[in-house]
Amino acid sequence: MGASSDRISSLPDDLIILILTHLGSAAAAARTSVLSRRWRRIWTHLPELFLNEPAATSDSIDAALAAAYSAGGTLRLLAITMPRDANAARVSPWLRFASQRLAGELSLDVNLRLTGATEPEEGSRKLELPPCERVTEMDVCFNYYTLGLPHDRISFPALAVLNMSCAKIEAQDLERLGSLPRLRELVLRGITLATVYDVSIRSDTLERLIYLVSRTRRLEIVAPKLQALRTYSSSGPDHEIAEAYVVAPSLADLAWFFYDPQRHRFVGAGRHLRKLSLLDSSTTALMQRFDTADELEIKLSMDWVREGYENFMNAMSKPTKCKVLDLQLRYRGLPSHFHAPCVLYLLKKSSGLRRIVVHLPLGNMVVIMNFEEGNNHVEFLSLLLGCNTPILKTVVINSETRALSKDTCIKIRSNASPIIDV
Structure with missing residues (x-):
């Protein structure tokens, strides 16, 4: 190949753009300009622009967006x-660029705590989201x-997925978001209403809603x-949904935190669910509203420990009938001696189970995720395997960090009932 030959420059633009798109970084794509004179401006035609x-x-983002706009x-x-030196005044033009040149997905992270920046001054805390x-x-x-949002529903006519x-x-802006004409998925996490207010979400298209919005007094969903x-919350007057x-x-x-059948009503839904999640001890009343489910997820939290084993037995005396039981035992501070009695009690009360998944150290089939030789996992498993639980046939142990030692494997199998395949 001659010294003056430049095969890179002879590549068609579409192929070069495809190659640069797979770099996943606008800065990396721009740096390829040193390879060929023809590449110097091609990166500005990329269909996907990653400025993260x-x-x-802020200056480098401004320059990249200006080049793409031109x-x-x-x-x-x-x-x-958002870089450390950015503020609302710098972010607003980026949003305007998205409103003019974007036909697809927008990802914008203004999470200052992750970038190490300081909290903005009061006067610069307002962002206007353009149509x-x-x-x-x-x-x-x-x-x-x-x-701040536009005061109409036609500002986002194509929006199908919103994760905010x-x-x-x-509250009125939140209601407008919930009623967008093509919205299928709405995820709201760590959102605070400007004042304590009622919220009404009415949508003919919405299929999935995650709602973690503080200062919600009454929530209506049609x-x-x-x-x-799924609603997530923490205790306190600003976080609980009163009605x-x-x-x-x-x-x-x-999934619903702090469920109260007197204050929280589900109208039109049947008694069977594909999945029911019990997130804390206050949500067990949901099992009286929905008595069958394909999958029942139960999170054993410190609430159960504080309320005692007898309260656990009373609350779980008639668990929702399910095929898959998913038990979450991953909470810090949850004493290991509390695991086995609760799990074994649930096994005795549950009929028709096909599978049990236990996160941290378990019923026809037990899948134990993230098993470790320490942390009392071996002791817990030995106690479980030694119990006379006819429903338990198979135990699958998944250790993601490292292989279990030969001695540990021998100890586990020696404690297992002859009818259990480990």
Whole structure:
């Protein structure tokens, strides 16, 4: 090959753009300009722009977006992680760029605690989200910021998936988001209402809703296609949903913190779910509302330890009938001696089980995830295997960190009942 030959430059633009897109970094794509004169501006035509390198600055993001804007064209993905030197005044033009040139997915992380920046001044805490008529998916984190939205439903006509975290927002704006014409999935985590207020989400398209919004006084949901609903909360007057009225005839997957059948009503839903999650001791009353499920997830938290084993037995005397029992025993401080009695009690009370998955150290089949030789896991498993539990036939032990020693394997098998395959 001659010294003047440049085969890279002879590649078609479409192929070069495809190669640069797979780099997953706008900065890395721009650096390839040294390979060939023809490559110097090709990166500005990338359909996916990733501006999320740790070394990125507001100036470098401004320059990259200006170059992409000058090149024209439409992006299908824009991902920006806010640098340490950014503020609302710098972020607003980035959002305007997305509203003009993006027809696809927007990912914006303004989580200052992760970037090491200090909390912004009070006057710079407001961000206005402009209309984004062609954006189909948003994954946005607005830590510390109050979010302002356009005052109509047609500003996001194509939006199907919205994952929003760490923002303060007016209840009316939240309601507008929930009623967008094509919205299928709405995830709200760490959201705070500007004032304590009632929220009404009415949607003919919504299929999945995760709702972690503090200062919600009363929550109304009317969504005929809603299949999955999960509310997460912590104790305290600002976090608990005092009242809820949910009309969701297609509901199949439910998790609800601090459930009270007198204050939280599910209308139109049947008594069977695909998955029911009991997140703390206050949610066991859900088993009276939904008495059968394909999968029952139970999280054994410190609430159960404080309330005592007798309260656990009373609450679980008639568990929801299920095929799969998923037990979460991963809470810090949960004493190991509390595991076995609770799990064995559930095994005795559960009929028709096909599988049990136990996270941290278990019923026709027990899958034990993240098993370790320490942390009393071997002692717990030995106690379980030595119990006379006819339903237990198979135990699968998954140790993700390292292989178990030969002595540990021998000890485990020696404690197992002859009918259990370990």
